[in-house]
Amino acid sequence: MEPVKCIGILTSGGDAPGMNAAIRAITRAAIYNGFKVKGIYRGYEGLINNEIKDFTTENVSNIIQRGGTILKTARSEEFRTPEGRKKAYENMRSHGINALVVIGGDGSLTGARAFAEEYDIPCIGLPGTIDNDLYGTDTTIGYDTAMNTIVECVDKIRDTATSHDRIFFVEVMGRDAGFLAQNSAIAAGAEAAIIPEDQTDVDQLEEFISRGCRKTKNSSIVIVSESKKDGGAMHYAERVKKEYPQYDVRVTILGHLQRGGSPSAADRILASRLGVASIDAILEGQRNVMMGIQNDQVVYVPFTKAIKNDKPINRDLIRVVDILSI
Numbered sequence: 001m002e003p004v005k006c007i008g009i010l011t012s013g014g015d016a017p018g019m020n021a022a023i024r025a026i027t028r029a030a031i032y033n034g035f036k037v038k039g040i041y042r043g044y045e046g047l048i049n050n051e052i053k054d055f056t057t058e059n060v061s062n063i064i065q066r067g068g069t070i071l072k073t074a075r076s077e078e079f080r081t082p083e084g085r086k087k088a089y090e091n092m093r094s095h096g097i098n099a100l101v102v103i104g105g106d107g108s109l110t111g112a113r114a115f116a117e118e119y120d121i122p123c124i125g126l127p128g129t130i131d132n133d134l135y136g137t138d139t140t141i142g143y144d145t146a147m148n149t150i151v152e153c154v155d156k157i158r159d160t161a162t163s164h165d166r167i168f169f170v171e172v173m174g175r176d177a178g179f180l181a182q183n184s185a186i187a188a189g190a191e192a193a194i195i196p197e198d199q200t201d202v203d204q205l206e207e208f209i210s211r212g213c214r215k216t217k218n219s220s221i222v223i224v225s226e227s228k229k230d231g232g233a234m235h236y237a238e239r240v241k242k243e244y245p246q247y248d249v250r251v252t253i254l255g256h257l258q259r260g261g262s263p264s265a266a267d268r269i270l271a272s273r274l275g276v277a278s279i280d281a282i283l284e285g286q287r288n289v290m291m292g293i294q295n296d297q298v299v300y301v302p303f304t305k306a307i308k309n310d311k312p313i314n315r316d317l318i319r320v321v322d323i324l325s326i
């Protein structure tokens with residue numbers, strides 16, 4: 001394997017607050033250790049289309065506090081094909097890039113793994129997704145900020161819910177993972193969280209109603225994880241309207257505002273630590289690993305583990321919501 005001299009950085013998949021802090025940390029740590037850095041715009045799509053620029057420390061000045069990603073992000077169908085990945089490899093070679101750091105979610109790291117299997121290029125991943133659904137790290141970059149955003153919104157919804165004695169179903173992001181819903185339900189003092197991880201066990205709506213959601217309270221807030229399987233908050237609201245017409249039901253879908261905003265301190269620290277760790281990993285000759293933090297220690301998680309395993313939700317959290325919602 002040739003020695004690494006130049007590191008390419010890209011952000012891919014859904015954007016997440018803290019990605020800029022990660023780009024800054026990777027760039028600065030790389031330059032600190034004598035590497036050259038190239039910024040690759042628009043994820044894998046930009047790698048295929050040769051949207052690559054030299055990066056210096058100035059490129060990453062004044063971005064730690066900014067949401068989104070200065071490198072832009074994209075989804076790339078072409079990168080899913082061997083021909084697309086070949087183009088990406090050729091562009092990397094022509095720019096002298098011989099190591100790649102990818103900041104993104106599950107799909108982005110799956111792409112990095114496919115690429116690393118075909119070409120002899122060390123690939124390092126940083127978990128950048130608000131969904132927190134990557135195995136091997138306690139949290140992902142963007143998750144804490146998104147959760148804070150949700151809590152801020154639910155606090156506002158609560159004011160109107162209590163004024164009108166209503167049940168609000170608030171839908172939050174998370175894809176197939178319920179971390180955002182479950183933890184924001186605790187933080188916002190919601191009466192229940194409906195999450196995909198619990199779906200096979202019980203009818204969560206039945207349980208919520210039968211617990212006597214409105215015996216002691218005049219209004220309720222239920223946080224619902226977006227889910228392709230059951231149709232999310234709208235589906236539950238429709239059911240309640242049909243089965244319990246006495247309740248005044250409303251739906252709020254928080255949508256993309258959950259992705260925006262200045263990253264929280266926790267996300268900035270996480271991104272900075274993982275960014276520095278990614279360069280340490282390259283210096284140590286690591287490849288095809290995701291950087292993670294477990295119990296406050298940096299860990300290297302093989303892509304195969306980070307992607308393949310379903311990250312389990314802590315069942316204690318479900319119990320906490322139940323107990324505190326009486």
Ligand code: ATP
Pocket residue numbers: 012013014015044074075076077078079080081104105106107108109110111112114128129130131
């Ligand atoms: P988020 O969790 O925020 O949605 P993500 O990284 O999971 O982010 P995806 O859209 O799933 O987002 O993946 C991003 C990109 O990674 C895809 O557009 C594609 O280019 C690449 N990718 C995903 N899966 C594969 C695969 N199996 N092979 C090659 N590339 C892939």
